[in-house]
Amino acid sequence: MKNSIGRDLPEVIEGYGQPIPYSGAFEARPAMRRQAPKVKTIHPRDQKLVDTLEAVFQQIPITDGMTLSFHHHFRNGDGVVNQVLATAAALGIKNLKVALSSVFPVHETLIAYMKSGVVTALDTNYMSGPVAKAVSEGVLATPVVLRTHGGRARAIECGQLPIDVAFIAAPAADEYGNLNGVQGPAACGSLGYAFPDAEYADHVVAVTDYIAEYPLAPISIPQCLVDYVVKVDCAGDPRGIVSGTTKITKDPVGLKIAAMAAKVIEAAGLLKNGFSFQTGAGGVSLAVAHFIRQRMEQEHIVGSFALGGITGYMVDMLEKGFFKKLIDVQGFDLEAIRSIKTNPNHLEVSANFYASPFNVGCAVNRLDVVVLGATEIDVDFHVNVVTGSDGVIMGGSGGHADAAAGAKVTIVVANLLRGRLPIIVEQVLTATTPGETIDVLVTERGVAVNPQRPELLRQLLAAGLPVKEIQDLKAMAEKIAGVPRKLTTSDRVVAVVEYRDGSVIDVVRQVHQ
Amino acid sequence: MNLRRTMLFIPGNNPGMLQNGGVFGADSVILDLEDAVAPQEKDAARLLVAQALQTVDYGTSERVVRINPLDTFGAEDIQMIVPCQPDVLLVPKVEGVQDIEKVTALVAQAETAGQKPVQLIALLETAKGIALAYEIAQSKGRLTALALGAEDYTAGLGATRTKEGKEIFTARSLVINAAAAAGIQSLDTPFTDANDEAGLYQDTLTGKELGFKGKLAINPRQIDVIHGVFNPTPAVIEWAEEVVHAIRKAESEGSGVASLHGKMVDAPIVARAEYILKLARRLGLEVMQ
CATH class of the missing domain: 3.40.1080.10 (Glutaconate Coenzyme A-transferase)
Structure with a gap:
């Protein structure tokens, strides 16, 4: 079929389903209700601090086929995605979907996990570097879903991207799960892209290398949404998180x-x-x-x-x-x-x-x-x-x-x-x-x-x-x-490009190697 | 006479810049085979510039090539570049009328039948060149302008190069006067700090007030500032219009001299006003009449 801008789409995309063809930037009229997040409770004396990622995996527990989400505020300095997936691999977990708002060169380790079956699906808004190349060459059996930043928030809130566990890289946290992005060695500023994950995921795990005294101030993501806090030695490399100063071009x-x-x-x-x-x-x-x-x-x-x-x-x-x-x-x-x-x-x-x-x-x-x-x-x-x-x-x-x-x-x-x-x-x-x-x-x-x-x-x-x-x-x-x-290109679809409303504006087909 | 408010240097060994040289709106582009290019890259740059002249559209910009001096690679440059139909060759380190004569002879030899004659601009950048400026300016035929190269000149003198430029005041004046006496253009030395916009403005203004008609530029970012100095302001255009109006009125009343706001308007003032209006029209600036 063709969508309204004439792009050829398969009737059914294997591993994605039947695409809703894009029909105009403002044509979609949602007839649905938001996803209701899971209702949870905690006993007043319960602790949220967990020593290791393994322990969190076992307490939740994380099992084959789950969707794990991550934000990209640590950009090319991110250490959390790699540590979480190494834990999953060590525990022998398979068939995970990674919903990472953007993929950077630092996430190259994903390729090995894709090849070994630890990760079999990817949902993201942007990717550059080795993972993007491997996806283009067909490393995954199911196509990557490429969304917009607004579209990812919509998909999480409206139930098209259900998240089992959100791992939130947090520059600063307190032991009861209040988070912000402005303190600690891995400070990154705003945590805006992590908000929908924190609000809608079934389980929310903060991963930090800086625990501040309770209550943390300021609070970006509040304790009432966060189930676990894990302290790791290093959540991210500041050199990859922030640039010194961004300069206007001299070209x-x-x-x-x-x-x-x-x-x-x-x-x-x-x-x-x-x-x-x-x-x-x-x-x-x-x-x-x-x-x-x-x-x-x-x-x-x-x-x-x-x-x-x-x-x-x-x-x-x-x-x-x-x-x-x-x-x-x-x-x-x-x-x-x-x-x-x-x-x-x-x-x-x-x-x-x-x-x-x-x-x-x-x-x-x-x-x-x-x-x-x-x-x-x-x-x-x-x-x-x-x-x-x-x-x-x-x-x-x-x-x-x-x-x-x-x-x-x-x-x-x-x-x-x-x-x-x-x-x-x-x-x-x-x-x-x-x-x-x-x-x-x-x-x-x-x-x-x-x-x-x-x-x-x-x-x-x-x-x-x-x-x-x-x-x-x-x-x-x-x-x-x-x-x-x-x-x-070949006919095989390696990525589905969703417009912000969830309709399909185009697909990316596999390149010849 | 060609408008040469800005003459922008483009390194002759940089394909990206050669391709884009025409987009910045400089009155002339100077595709540089001399200082921008290391000796071991001269032949490659010469090929590139020859190709650029034949394939790149430089729009309204005049196409100038700075060749090497004749005692290094100049003759080879001329032989390959001239048949590619540049408008002008910028000849470096000119120290006497014989330098222009030698280049002229080589250019004439290299030109193809029916080709538009290639003009020359002499770059004066040594003490000897400045001392003989008037003699050089009088070279007949192809010479269309003198340009000052102050960096080499002050280095040769042992003078300290400053942003204020008092050390080149005499050289500037000699070049301007020699060119004016010979009826050709004079072009000012480039301002070499591309990040100092205020300094560029002041240096350009100094040159313009002394009498230069344009300025060499080493970075596209300098173009708007230099044009801003050389373009007539609305107030100046208005003054020129009043002058021309006053003299026309006087002429219709049988007089060759008019008065404007109590000041005498005579032939040199009218010539200046007419030049300003011509420039303004050429630049698409608003002119009443």
Whole structure:
């Protein structure tokens, strides 16, 4: 079958079931109730501290076929996933589903567990590195489910991703299960992506290397949700958790694109008091913030809030009065941690609050502008952030499709040529974010406006921006680099790309090795 | 005369930069075979630049190639580059009119039939070059501008290079005056700290106020600042419009001299005003008439 953007989907996907075809960004009308979490109790004298992960496995008990969930706030410094799975393997447990919000190179050990049958299913929003490559090459018999950040929260809350045990990497905990992300050697800032897991999993295990005196303050995840607290020697490597400082790019082409994106925002009439904004932590995205900030300074504009993954640059904008609030689902650096710890206007929010489509008000809906990247974009403005030019998985939506759907204006910034490859193609290999939610593409050689936004087109033309048809930009790139040979894949589905509402926007097929 | 507010250096051995050199809006790009390229990479860079000239669209940017001096790889550069139709060659370390003559002869030999003649810009970056600036500027034919290279020049003098640039005041003035006397353009030395925007602005302004018509740039990030200095401001455009209006009115009344806000408007002032309006129109800035 084909979904509404023309992507071919199997009628039944082995190991996934019957896909609900994507039918439009705002078409889904949920007719269901939320999953009711298990009701639990505890005797007043019971202890939650457990000495080892093995002991927790035995007390719960964790058995074959369960779903274990994890958050990714420790990024490439995570030590918890590997320790938990080593324990599972040592205990001879098989057929686990790992629901880890993002997979990083540090999780390479997963591959061995996949090969030995300890892990047979993976549910995630983003993956890069060796695991992504192994999945692309077909290491798992069942396809990986790739969700958006908002979609994962929705799936947990609505019962499509039931979790048996949530292992919550906690930078700081007390012995009765209060957790936060801002203290201890593995401090990571916001714990936003772990909130739905803590609330809905049957069993919740905090894994920490820093136990503070009861009661912990501040509290991000409260004691009433946490069953066990395990102290390990090391929960994560700070060098992989936070970067020192995130810097704006010095690449002149990236800066040119960023400056142009800032002009687009201004031309669209959005840069005024009360402005709200989301951008990534990458060099070019951050450079957009830099150029926006210059204009806000010149015009004495005070924004409302900045959203998403928070960097020191955004913290500086908060502290200098360019934004009144930061809404933080994930912090990227030491400055973000310092700020969320001390500044009441720096808010820690859950993945649900941030981006779930199935509630009555997620934060992305309040965005004026989001600036996003792309590995490919096609002439219908559909964006791929899942697979690279070789067909191998190298990312995932994360919040991409969520923020694109919510914001008034969604801007994709991309080099027209990446290496020797044109970024604009006739049809993206993997659709991640539908074109109907993308408004403008900004490249170093011109700006293309989605034809569904004629008013925006008029505004950008009136501002004298170099607006071109997306087909013309594509031709310009192909004139320089030629048309790349079309990639061929096998028919076997290795990943199902779910849109934020749970419908299937595309599938990833196995690459030829 | 060509607009050369900015001339952006692009390393001749960097394919990514060669490919993207046209996107930054510089009036000229200088594909560099000299200082940016190590001796053992000269031949590879020469091939790359030759390919770039034939395949990359530099848009409205003038295509300049900085060749090596004739006593190193210059002759080989000319032989391969000139048939690829650059607009201009930037000739380094020019120290006398004979340097331009030798390059001119080699360029003429290398040009293909029907090719648009390749122009030359002389880079003066030694004490001797500065001392003979006027003689060099008078080279007839292909020479279209003099450019100052202050880093090598001050190193040769043993002067301390400062951001304020008092040590190059004389050299700047000599280059500007020599070029003006010969009726060609003068172009200012680059500002080498790409991270100091305020310093770049001040240095560009200093050069412009002395009389330079443009400035070499070592980083695309410098372009907007330099253009900001060389572009006429709305107030200046308005003044130029008033001058032209006043002189037209005076002419219609049979006088060659007009008065504007109590000041005399004569031919040199009118010429300056007309240049400003021409520049403004060329840049698409708002001009009333």
